[in-house]
Amino acid sequence: MSVFSREGGSSLTPEEWHTWYAAQAGWTRQTRQWLYREAGLGQARAVLEVGCGSGVIAGELTWLGAACVVGLDLDRNILAFAHRQGDGVAYVQGDAHELPFPDGAFDAAVCHYLLLWLADPVRGAREMARIVRPGGCVLACAEPDYGGRVDHPPELVPLGRLQAESLRRQGAEPEMGRRLGEIFAAAGLRATVGTMAGYWNPSASPNADFEAEWAMRERDLAGSLPAQELRRLRSVDRQALADGRRVLFVPTFYAMGRSGG
Numbered sequence: 001m002s003v004f005s006r007e008g009g010s011s012l013t014p015e016e017w018h019t020w021y022a023a024q025a026g027w028t029r030q031t032r033q034w035l036y037r038e039a040g041l042g043q044a045r046a047v048l049e050v051g052c053g054s055g056v057i058a059g060e061l062t063w064l065g066a067a068c069v070v071g072l073d074l075d076r077n078i079l080a081f082a083h084r085q086g087d088g089v090a091y092v093q094g095d096a097h098e099l100p101f102p103d104g105a106f107d108a109a110v111c112h113y114l115l116l117w118l119a120d121p122v123r124g125a126r127e128m129a130r131i132v133r134p135g136g137c138v139l140a141c142a143e144p145d146y147g148g149r150v151d152h153p154p155e156l157v158p159l160g161r162l163q164a165e166s167l168r169r170q171g172a173e174p175e176m177g178r179r180l181g182e183i184f185a186a187a188g189l190r191a192t193v194g195t196m197a198g199y200w201n202p203s204a205s206p207n208a209d210f211e212a213e214w215a216m217r218e219r220d221l222a223g224s225l226p227a228q229e230l231r232r233l234r235s236v237d238r239q240a241l242a243d244g245r246r247v248l249f250v251p252t253f254y255a256m257g258r259s260g261g
């Protein structure tokens with residue numbers, strides 16, 4: 001699994017972003033469900049997702065039974081798309097660095113692949129801590145760490161480095177995962193931090209994920225590698241997958257914090 005940017009070579013439609021976000025959410029589903037149970041989100045009345053994108057995670061949060069689920073994002077276009085889904089989420093435009101809500105307004109604040117994109121992730125985490133009630137929960141469900149990426153066979157190793165460089169050029173922090181503990185601590189949150197396990201099962205519908213990953217990878221690496229080399233690596237990747245040799249593992253961290261009180 002890997003995570004890709006929103007700022008690469010060509011712009012995607014909100015529908016295309018939605019397809020991509022849904023694929024990402026598929027990789028982290030098991031961990032999220034565990035985190036929701038551990039955090040007691042089933043009892044929460046008001047939950048905020050910060051950096052909600054097209055609403056994949058915010059929509060899922062409504063199934064847990066909260067009376068009020070709010071999704072916040074900077075991007076008006078993706079919010080308009082999310083709103084059209086009619087999923088019962090209240091979508092709000094705003095900045096994670098300055099959440100437009102009073103102190104203690106929510107029982108829980110959740111984010112998923114957000115902190116790596118923030119100019120000041122400590123401030124983002126502080127804001128989430130501020131808007132949850134004392135004893136409320138802040139969940140960073142998934143933040144990748146490209147510094148620990150494993151690619152096999154060796155021919156595919158450069159993909160990880162190029163991907164990380166591309167993220168950095170776009171202002172993201174590709175090694176956000178390892179920083180989650182210090183960020184939550186700096187935000188005054190008592191946190192449990194962990195990483196998701198990886199698994200490789202080539203027989204379990206590799207095609208959809210393979211195509212989605214390569215569509216985004218080609219978009220992201222268009223300025224870094226000639227198209228011909230990208231095509232070659234794609235076919236090496238496909239063959240390795242078919243042979244059962246392919247390993248692609250990006251350590252993906254989570255953090256579950258309680259606000260003081």
Ligand SMILES: C[S@@+](CC[C@H](N)C(=O)[O-])C[C@H]1O[C@@H](n2cnc3c(N)ncnc32)[C@H](O)[C@@H]1O
Pocket residue numbers: 006021022024025050051052053054055056057072073074075078094095096097111112113114117118
């Ligand atoms: C990788 S997407 C993840 C979307 C969603 N959480 C999901 O997993 O499907 C990151 C989202 O964060 C939003 N974002 C980035 N910086 C932000 C900021 N400062 N405040 C609010 N949203 C922001 C982007 O617009 C984008 O929709």
